[in-house]
Amino acid sequence: MDDTDLKKQGMLAVFFGSIGRRTAGSVDQLAFLYRLILDSLYWTFVAPLRGKGLRVGSTFEEMVKVGVNAIPIVVLISFSIGMILAMQSAYQLEQFGATIFTADLVAVAHTRELGPLMTAIIIAGRSGSGIAAEIGTMKVGEEIEALQSMGFNAIKFLVVPKLLALAIMGPCLTVISDLVGIGGGVFMAVFSLDLGFERYVTRTIYALIFKDLVTGLIKSFVFALLVGITGCFMGFKVKGGAEGVGRNTTMSVVVSIFLIILADAFFTALFYYLW
Amino acid sequence: MAAGEKKENAIEVTNLVVSFGSHHVLTDVDMEVYRGETTVILGGSGCGKSTLLRHIIGLRKPQGGRILVKGHDITTMDENRMSNLLRKVGVVFQSSALFNSLTIGDNVALPLREHTKLEESTIQIMTRIKLDMVGLSGFEDYMPSELSGGMKKRAAFARAISMDPEILFCDEPSAGLDPIVAAGLDELIIKLKKALKMTIVVVTHEMESMYKIADRVVMLHEGEVIFTGPPDEFRVCENPRVKQFVERRPEQYGEDELGRYARALTSES
Numbered sequence: 227m228d229d230t231d232l233k234k235q236g237m238l239a240v241f242f243g244s245i246g247r248r249t250a251g252s253v254d255q256l257a258f259l260y261r262l263i264l265d266s267l268y269w270t271f272v273a274p275l276r277g278k279g280l281r282v283g284s285t286f287e288e289m290v291k292v293g294v295n296a297i298p299i300v301v302l303i304s305f306s307i308g309m310i311l312a313m314q315s316a317y318q319l320e321q322f323g324a325t326i327f328t329a330d331l332v333a334v335a336h337t338r339e340l341g342p343l344m345t346a347i348i349i350a351g352r353s354g355s356g357i358a359a360e361i362g363t364m365k366v367g368e369e370i371e372a373l374q375s376m377g378f379n380a381i382k383f384l385v386v387p388k389l390l391a392l393a394i395m396g397p398c399l400t401v402i403s404d405l406v407g408i409g410g411g412v413f414m415a416v417f418s419l420d421l422g423f424e425r426y427v428t429r430t431i432y433a434l435i436f437k438d439l440v441t442g443l444i445k446s447f448v449f450a451l452l453v454g455i456t457g458c459f460m461g462f463k464v465k466g467g468a469e470g471v472g473r474n475t476t477m478s479v480v481v482s483i484f485l486i487i488l489a490d491a492f493f494t495a496l497f498y499y500l501w
Numbered sequence: 502m503a504a505g506e507k508k509e510n511a512i513e514v515t516n517l518v519v520s521f522g523s524h525h526v527l528t529d530v531d532m533e534v535y536r537g538e539t540t541v542i543l544g545g546s547g548c549g550k551s552t553l554l555r556h557i558i559g560l561r562k563p564q565g566g567r568i569l570v571k572g573h574d575i576t577t578m579d580e581n582r583m584s585n586l587l588r589k590v591g592v593v594f595q596s597s598a599l600f601n602s603l604t605i606g607d608n609v610a611l612p613l614r615e616h617t618k619l620e621e622s623t624i625q626i627m628t629r630i631k632l633d634m635v636g637l638s639g640f641e642d643y644m645p646s647e648l649s650g651g652m653k654k655r656a657a658f659a660r661a662i663s664m665d666p667e668i669l670f671c672d673e674p675s676a677g678l679d680p681i682v683a684a685g686l687d688e689l690i691i692k693l694k695k696a697l698k699m700t701i702v703v704v705t706h707e708m709e710s711m712y713k714i715a716d717r718v719v720m721l722h723e724g725e726v727i728f729t730g731p732p733d734e735f736r737v738c739e740n741p742r743v744k745q746f747v748e749r750r751p752e753q754y755g756e757d758e759l760g761r762y763a764r765a766l767t768s769e770s
């Protein structure tokens with residue numbers, strides 16, 4: 227075997243070696259994700275029944291952090307989205323002399339789609355990144371190991387309160403977003419589109435059906451959980467000091483939003499074809 | 502529980518094997534820690550001493566071997582029993598590892614609040630006693646970020662002893678601290694052993710601190726135990742590695758290696 231042969235073989239080894247390492251790495255990550263989800267489910271639903279307790283106090287604290295404190299920004303963004311929706315739909319509907327159907331469009335589009343989506347994106351930006359940063363910093367500072375060395379379970383202590391808080395507050399924030407978004411529509415209708423308050427609201431109530439609200443809330447529940455699990459996963463996966471925390475915090479937002487959009491497409495298709 | 506001649510084993514490690522991938526960190530480690538004694542695990546950076554500690558407190562599972570803590574094999578223990586066992590164990594981490602979102606008082610009180618059903622007023626008193634013991638009385642309401650490195654370490658000691666553990670582990674207690682503060686921590690370890698009759702395991706590479714606090718020394722080198730015995734024997738031990746450590750001599754490089762390093766530095770090939 228001469229020199230070039232050896233070189234070729236070396237390159238092949240490097241190539242397949244890197245594929246192998248990447249595959250092994252991905253399998254490891256998936257296994258960790260699987261354990262994270264399984265353990266979270268266990269410590270949320272099974273362990274409290276076996277008398278191992280649920281950290282209700284911290285869950286309420288987290289609910290304030292991810293829910294109550296997010297209300298101002300959710301209100302601001304939802305109101306703007308409602309106004310934008312009203313203007314954009316009026317622009318088109320005017321051509322057919324059907325401006326009043328702006329009410330239908332705003333109400334249905336906001337409750338079914340934009341309310342849950344915008345709320346989830348706000349949660350990803352505010353809380354998902356916060357969760358990743360908090361857990362990541364604790365990981366870097368040996369705090370997670372300190373918890374374990376005191377006989378505490380990190381999932382029970384850190385993950386479950388956050389996931390529960392998100393699962394409860396995601397839909398709650400979405401309800402607020404729906405109301406305020408429709409409010410934004412009303413605002414435009416009254417002050418700019420000359421549709422009249424009463425007419426617009428009556429039309430909105432007529433247009434909205436129960437299914438619109440429920441599908442939106444189901445979506446928001448799933449989105450919130452996706453944000454929470456992504457944040458926790460990225461937090462636990464932090465490696466290498468403050469730089470790692472920063473990197474994984476950013477990753478958690480990017481991945482959360484990506485997963486939210488994917489899940490949105492999936493659920494929208496599901497509700498469109500099956501319900 | 503296995504009893505020795507007169508000394509009782511608090512911890513017994515047999516044939517411990519740990520590897521990360523193909524890299525062996527610990528190869529066949531055997532060691533004992535006797536009850537009521539201070540055992541110092543000594544060794545250079547990267548010799549696996551922190552890894553050994555992490556396995557003894559059950560943070561990681563080894564590839565092989567047994568670890569008996571108070572007579573129970575922790576390598577095969579389920580999470581419930583492990584959690585119960587860990588209540589009798591305190592750990593002071595290298596970076597102190599205080600919970601940054603809680604005050605010093607809450608940090609110390611956390612194990613009491615979660616593991617016991619004591620009244621809040623009792624917990625407050627116990628927290629104050631522990632903080633007083635490490636010389637931090639009056640610092641209950643400070644956040645960890647408001648304390649100096651030495652004070653953080655002291656707070657970490659207070660948290661580690663809040664449940665009155667039978668065994669206390671310290672990972673590099675004086676790392677990154679000035680000699681005065683480090684000497685203070687040695688005094689604290691001696692005081693805790695005397696006052697609370699604790700079994701103490703300290704991981705360090707500081708020789709002076711070792712001579713001061715150790716009843717027994719276990720020296721690790723490249724994942725193996727190369728010396729076990731009292732500090733006096735350690736000083737006169739003939740093992741070349743131990744000697745090098747005692748005399749503080751740097752690693753000797755051959756002529757070839759030195760030349761290679763020089764070339765690497767000047768980037769000549």
